[in-house]
Amino acid sequence: MRIKNLILLLIIFSSLATYAQDMAEYTSGWEGTLKNPKTFNLKVEIKNLGLEKARFKISNNKNIIDYPFNSKRTSILEIPFAENYSFKGILSENGKEINGFIKSGMLLYHIKLTQSKSSTFIGAWNLLMLDELKSLNFYLSVENGEGDDYQAYPILGDNRFTGTWCDNFQKEKDLISFTDFKTGLHFKGKLEKNKIQLSILLGNHLLTEIELKNSITDWKIGGFKNDNKNSILKLTEMEYLISKDSFPNTHSVVISKKGKIEYENYFDGYNSNIPHDMKSASKSISSAIVGIAKDKLLFNSVKQSIFDFLPEKYQTRKDSLKTKIDIQSLLTMSSGIDAIDYGINANPKSSATENNYQRTPDWIEAILKAPMIHKPNTNANYGSANPALLGVAMDSVISEPLELFIDKFLFQKLKISNYIIQTDLRDKPYFGGGMYLTPKDMLKFGELYLNKGKWQSKRIISKNWVEKSFKNYRNLENVTDKNGYGYLWWHNTYQINGKNIKSIEARGNGGQYIFVIPCLQTVVVITSGNYRNGKTQQPEILFEEYILPYLEN
Incomplete structure (x- = not known):
């Protein structure tokens, strides 16, 4: 009887210890290692399209989701494959590909699924926008812990991922959970002595698990080598200054002249496959969508x-x-x-x-x-x-889902498929900014406007709309340079050898620029990561002092 009582007391004390865990004890930096650099690079498949027993599958190195759905008699595929996740897409006229979007968090990830020999449609979903992680380091900052209250923010060693926006912090006994409302990723952690067992999920479907321990050294974030390429145009002085951090956080520079790429280089580990957060530079894309709707008499x-x-x-x-x-x-x-x-x-x-x-x-x-x-x-x-x-x-x-209209009448025509659209709270594309495009695809968009609405000789936007978009209506009163402004396009003038060079620009916070220079038949794209250091207009200096002189020659 005495032994039974002792066992009962031990159970009670163990239970009380679990309930009494104070998040103050876990307020710290934690670190662990991801198992695979392609953990967040997901394969998407649709099998048996057109049948009642079709399947929507997601996998990485293991099966994650296998969702049955009825695909008969539907013009638009709508597949709610997990809680708060869905796919919406359309089969092409030739029946060989499906273009659509996975809605996850605040983002609409464009997915292009191509028909294979087995009649399965296959595509890729890069959940963190990256083609592959360059660092497997994973960190968790637990902050403001007191009782059951806390905040937790995951941080990757690969800082090319733009970061999480976490909320909905919950705690029950020894379990914590929170969500990145940007990407939709869900995190669940089990609090143990001196460690946290963290699971990363799509809804309730496990992506991966990480064991986190207290950080005892500084976190290793970024510091990746450049992915520079040989280009026709030689901008060695600019490259040297970027390498010496005179122009910090420059991620890419891509230049075309008369429709041909003259220069293409990437820095800080970025490459041509990574869609970059355009921030407000995508306002100019919003202008294009208004123009297309106007051209179609909508x-x-x-x-x-x-x-x-x-x-x-x-x-x-x-x-x-x-x-x-x-x-x-x-x-x-x-x-x-x-x-x-x-x-x-x-x-x-x-x-x-x-x-x-x-x-x-x-x-x-x-x-x-x-x-x-x-x-x-x-x-x-x-x-x-x-x-x-x-x-x-x-x-x-627009009668169809707005994102499908954008894809069909703009991006498919520009042969752009690797991109992401930010949404508003209505789950609709947000016209205020936040699209992700690769720098070369940003260049295509600039060339579309340089060529007055045509790309590769095909009309996408009316010449009339482009001309009205590039008109200087009035100056912005609340910006330092009092720039002229068109239909969501900025105006600026640069000087070289005593000459004024006019540029029409898409601009975004942090240093995202598309320069369209009609007099030189040139488009320049610069992407950057200067969000909080006052260098958001750094690309203008790069353009005027280190690029424009070579374009003039």
């Missing part, structure tokens, strides 16, 4: 009020001034809404900046309730709320 005029396109629930925000917000005012950053992303004029509480409206459950409601500071089409102030409204407008006039 709406009548850029002079139409935004309220012609908005759902009924937003009509209460219409007043005598806001009803004058039209498509053109949104394209030119001239809506008049207090949506200023930069500068000292924005009201920190009532303005519709990204920092404000993206923290609300309804982004469009938050934008529309912001005060007006100008009459529409009079003053231009840069702000992402303007193209965000454009996205809602285009979604209302």
Whole structure:
């Protein structure tokens, strides 16, 4: 009897110890090693297409998901293959490929599935945007631990991955869980003495497991060798300065002239296969989608009020001034809404900046309730709320899913398939920025506009739309250089040998640039990672001082 009582007491104490775990004890840096550099490079398959018993499969070095679905009599494949994950796609007219998107977290990953000899459609999903990890180091920063409260942030040794946006931190007994709402990855950890057993999942489907131990040395992040190539154009001085960190965090430079690539180089381990976060540079792609919709007569005029396109629930925000917000005012950053992303004029509480409206459950409601500071089409102030409204407008006039329209009428025509679209809270493409394209595909987009809407002699966007897009409507009042602005395209002028060289540019935070230089028949793409060091405009210096002189020769 005495032994039984002792066993019972041990069980009770063990149980109490489990319940009493304090996250303060785990507030620290943790590290482990991934087992495979292609853990997050997933094979996607669709088998038995056209039959009731079709299957959607995802695997890496093991089977992860095998989801049965009925594929008969459907024009658009919609496959909810796991909780909060889905695939949506369309079979091509020749029946040989499926183009679609995996919705995971805040991202729409474009997937191109090609028919194999066995009639299975096969494609790839690079969940972390990378073709392969260069480092297997995995780190976890557990922060602000107290009782059951904490935050946890996974960090890869391969810093070419743009990072996680984690939330939904939960704890029950010795188990913790949280989600990266950007990629959709789910993390579950078992707290043990001096270690954390961490599982990484797609929904409830295991991708991999890692044993994490307390970090005792500094984390090894990045530091990868350049993947430089031989190019026609020799930019040795620029390359030297990049290698010496005079132009830090430069990831790529790609240049074409008259449609032919003259220069292509990658730095910090980047390569031609990695889609880069374009940030706001993809606003110019949003402009192209508006143009394609206009060319297809899906709406009548850029002079139409935004309220012609908005759902009924937003009509209460219409007043005598806001009803004058039209498509053109949104394209030119001239809506008049207090949506200023930069500068000292924005009201920190009532303005519709990204920092404000993206923290609300309804982004469009938050934008529309912001005060007006100008009459529409009079003053231009840069702000992402303007193209965000454009996205809602285009979604209302396009009958098919917006992302499939974008793919069919723009990216497929440019032969672009390795890309990602960021969504808003409605799970729709976000027109304010955040697409991921490879630098060479960014170059194709620039060439499309350089050639006034044609690519490889095929018309994609009307010449009229491109000309209107490149027109300088008015100067941006809230940026330092007071740049001219078109339909979500920037204007700038550079000097070389006493000559002024005009450039039309797509620009994104951190240093993402597409320079279109009509007078030189040239497109230059520079991607970077200068998000918090004040060097976001570094590509302009690179272009003017170390690239432009060679383009002039």
